[in-house]
Amino acid sequence: MKLKDKVAVITGAASGMGKEIAKLYAKEGAKVIIADLNVEDAEAVANEINKNDGVARSVQTNVAKQDDINHMIDTAIEEFGTLDILVNNAGIMDGFEPVGDILDDRWDLIFDINTKGVMRAIRKALPIFLEKESGIIINTASTGGLNGAHAGAAYGASKHAVIGLTKNTGYMYAPKGIRCNAIAPGGVATNISSSMKNVSELGMERTKAVQAVMPRVGQPEEIAQVALFLASEESSFVNGTVITADGGWTAAF
Numbered sequence: 001m002k003l004k005d006k007v008a009v010i011t012g013a014a015s016g017m018g019k020e021i022a023k024l025y026a027k028e029g030a031k032v033i034i035a036d037l038n039v040e041d042a043e044a045v046a047n048e049i050n051k052n053d054g055v056a057r058s059v060q061t062n063v064a065k066q067d068d069i070n071h072m073i074d075t076a077i078e079e080f081g082t083l084d085i086l087v088n089n090a091g092i093m094d095g096f097e098p099v100g101d102i103l104d105d106r107w108d109l110i111f112d113i114n115t116k117g118v119m120r121a122i123r124k125a126l127p128i129f130l131e132k133e134s135g136i137i138i139n140t141a142s143t144g145g146l147n148g149a150h151a152g153a154a155y156g157a158s159k160h161a162v163i164g165l166t167k168n169t170g171y172m173y174a175p176k177g178i179r180c181n182a183i184a185p186g187g188v189a190t191n192i193s194s195s196m197k198n199v200s201e202l203g204m205e206r207t208k209a210v211q212a213v214m215p216r217v218g219q220p221e222e223i224a225q226v227a228l229f230l231a232s233e234e235s236s237f238v239n240g241t242v243i244t245a246d247g248g249w250t251a252a253f
Contacts, residue, residue, distance in 0.1 A: 004029035020221045023049060035063075082132070095198045143185065166242065230243070
């Protein structure tokens with residue numbers, strides 16, 4: 001087992017990529033905290049893992065709230081005694097709005113969840129990792145964090161910021177035995193589109209050409225395999241970088 005006796009916290013783990021990461025980590029021996037705003041589905045994922053001889057606990061978490069993040073990390077310590085792996089996977093989509101159409105409240109919400117939630121969770125976990133002189137942080141970024149035509153201004157900017165935070169964190173804490181990397185998925189079959197509101201006709205029209213060259217849509221299980229690699233000792237020399245998992249989509253431009 002690649003993660004035997006490790007303790008992992010995964011946000012946005014009630015569905016999609018987070019769910020598959022949690023299930024795979026548990027299969028590989030980790031004890032997992034299933035953190036999600038949707039507590040019913042989070043409990044269902046935890047129950048599924050426990051029924052399959054894994055170890056999981058669900059925690060309702062709004063990553064836009066520091067108190068919820070604190071409770072999430074504290075629960076890992078209370079239940080399992082430590083924390084080894086933090087996967088910042090929770091995120092929401094914008095409506096493909098260009099900057100001229102984005103509203104302040106929507107911009108703020110997207111950054112609160114996609115970027116500030118990542119920063120706050122890392123900040124909360126760091127004292128644990130520093131004391132142990134080891135720790136793994138994995139952030140879900142996006143190909144939209146590498147390019148300008150995969151979403152709207154707010155989502156793209158929030159994911160570009162996650163990549164910058166990942167690189168800075170990986171570099172700053174490398175001497176302390178802490179690794180921080182990001183995954184940049186391309187189009188993946190998840191329910192993130194349900195968070196889209198007031199979809200911009202201009203934004204959708206401008207991104208059509210880019211969407212058209214996508215080789216295929218990925219599956220959450222494929223992203224989970226990348227997350228397993230980054231959480232395991234197989235990636236011991238990988239730090240402060242971004243793994244693009246998009247089936248070759250962004251190789252086109």
